[in-house]
Amino acid sequence: MSGMGRRDFLVRTGLTLSAALLAGTSPRVLAGQSSPQRAFTSWDSLRAQFPLSPRLIHLAAFFLASHPTPVREAIERHRDGLDADPIGYWFEHEEKQEATVLRAAADYLGANPMDIALTDSTTMGLGLLYGGLQLRSGQEILTTTHDHYSTETALRLRAERTGAMVQQIALYRALKTVSRDEIVESLRKGISPATRIVAVTWVHSSTGLKLPIHEMAMVIQGINRSRDEQDRIIFCVDGVHALGVEDFRMSELGCDFLVAGTHKWMFGPRGTGLVWGHPKTWPIAQPTIPTFSSQAYDLWMENKSSKDLPQSVHMTPGGFHSFEHRWALDEAFLFHQAIGKSKVTLRIYELNQQLKQGLVSMPHITLHTPMSQDLSAGIVCFDVAGMTPRAVVDKLRYRSIVGSVTPYATKYVRLAPSLINSSKEIETTLEEISKLRSS
Ligand SMILES: Cc1ncc(COP(=O)(O)O)c(C=O)c1O
Incomplete structure (x- = not known):
């Protein structure tokens, strides 16, 4: 790979994968030392960590993530390091950082x-x-x-x-x-x-x-x-x-x-x-x-x-x-x-229930996703009488509500309330859907 072998470099810098992995749970997690922006305080402050356009109600956020502040800052830090000295930064970080990522994923998943x-x-x-x-x-x-x-x-x-x-x-x-x-x-x-x-x-x-x-x-x-x-x-x-x-x-x-x-x-x-x-x-x-x-x-x-x-x-x-x-x-x-896995689940369920309950009460809506949270998670699919799913999604977008059409042979309107949404946004969305009529 280079004049100096990886192992030589890593031994000299004291970095080895097994050492990093064997170090166990990441010290920051153990000590609960979240950086200030990582500590969860409220759903509003969580939303503020995403550079998502505030003009829009994002109900397709699951499609491709917007990076919250700590993720964005870490990306910037690594990008700057790689741009300044690609080989040096890579040798210094590759094993250590991969081990850190694996450890964080394992802690989250309850896995090895x-x-x-x-x-x-x-x-x-x-x-x-x-x-x-x-x-x-x-x-x-x-x-x-x-x-x-x-x-x-x-x-x-x-x-x-x-x-x-x-x-x-x-x-x-x-x-x-x-x-x-x-x-x-x-x-x-x-x-x-x-x-x-x-x-x-x-x-x-x-x-x-x-x-x-x-x-x-x-x-x-x-x-x-x-x-x-x-x-x-x-x-x-x-x-x-x-x-x-x-x-x-x-x-x-x-x-x-x-x-x-x-x-x-x-x-x-x-x-x-x-x-x-x-x-x-x-x-x-x-x-x-x-x-x-x-x-x-x-x-x-x-x-x-x-x-x-x-x-x-x-x-x-x-x-x-x-x-x-x-x-x-x-x-x-x-x-x-930092939010807590059970709190994440509860929040997503609450917002999805609010949306589904609003939708089933509307005569021009056919809800396809089961009401029960036993059989649904964060995605809600439905149809509006007399309108194609594409027309519904386009009309909602015009009203600053971002949804998507299911990319399958059978197409539905798909909205996915997630952690970046509020109950007020779901209310506004339901109001707009209640006004939708085929023209
Ligand atoms: C169920 C399911 N699996 C896989 C994918 C593809 O995911 P990725 O973009 O991470 O490959 C998607 C959507 O994009 C999906 O809805």
């Missing part, structure tokens, strides 16, 4: 940092995972008709490349009547002796429906009890619209892999994401892109095998990244931790 791979997006994680999970002859992938383009396409590409069989099932008949039991039973019926991988999406961006992931994991674990290790069902979840919304810990969720971008509800730097894998399951993931982990690279330079490194290290794709963004990701996790 060694079980997390860093990616640039949900899509990158899904592509690498579904492209690389090993299947033996006769083993199949089971997925659903409700998944996002990125899951469907990653599985299609895998099938085209390797001949892998992909079965697709619907988990429910109609949104009006969907229940947790129906979803869990549909999954149970869809699993065959050939099923090796189950690929689902926790919160559907097409409808706002939230799957009961823990119950589904329990069904799968029950079936696995009578299977050999090599036939065990591997449960994979696109969790991008749950991360930063739902209050969960990886140690309790029950899936094998969770894939998510951290640049949506988490407010992490744009172009960041992660894959968490259960330590028992990681070994069946085969990497595609060479990792640039210092450990792997150093072993390569010494003509030694790196196969004993954790699979999460191999599954963190290498090549250089936009490091100013990647190294600022810890700030997003700390930002959420």
Whole structure:
């Protein structure tokens, strides 16, 4: 990599990944030493940390994060350092900062940092995972008709490349009547002796429906009890619209892999994401892109095998990244931790309930997202009688309310109240929706 080897440089500067990771919970988290702007005081002051236009009511903020102050400042700090001395700053920060990010992600997720791979997006994680999970002859992938383009396409590409069989099932008949039991039973019926991988999406961006992931994991674990290790069902979840919304810990969720971008509800730097894998399951993931982990690279330079490194290290794709963004990701996790995970969930639920209750009371609205928070999270989908979803979103935008149209074959109006919104904004939005009429 340079005249001076990475290890030489790191030894001299006293930085090694394992030392940093073994140091445990980040000292700032332990001591509760939030910087003043990180400490949560009120929803108004939280909103003030986002440079989002104050003229607009942002109800599509999950689409791509706006960076809050601590994330923005960390990005600026790393960018300035890299611009001033790219190689020097990189050598000084790469291992230390990656370890800090992994530790912050692990603290937030209730996981071990060694079980997390860093990616640039949900899509990158899904592509690498579904492209690389090993299947033996006769083993199949089971997925659903409700998944996002990125899951469907990653599985299609895998099938085209390797001949892998992909079965697709619907988990429910109609949104009006969907229940947790129906979803869990549909999954149970869809699993065959050939099923090796189950690929689902926790919160559907097409409808706002939230799957009961823990119950589904329990069904799968029950079936696995009578299977050999090599036939065990591997449960994979696109969790991008749950991360930063739902209050969960990886140690309790029950899936094998969770894939998510951290640049949506988490407010992490744009172009960041992660894959968490259960330590028992990681070994069946085969990497595609060479990792640039210092450990792997150093072993390569010494003509030694790196196969004993954790699979999460191999599954963190290498090549250089936009490091100013990647190294600022810890700030997003700390930002959420300062609010508190349960408070985050409660706030998002409250605003979503307010919106849904207002919508169901309007005769010209058809609400598609279930009312129950058991079956929904932060996304609300609906139709306005006589108007296309595009026309509704355009009219709302004209009234300074930012929504989106679901990017699927079936299109709905989609609004997503989040931490940056207020109850007053939801009221204003409902007032504007009540006035919408086809012209
Ligand atoms: C359910 C779901 N999965 C994956 C993605 C893609 O996420 P990313 O932009 O992080 O790749 C999206 C939306 O963009 C989504 O709604």
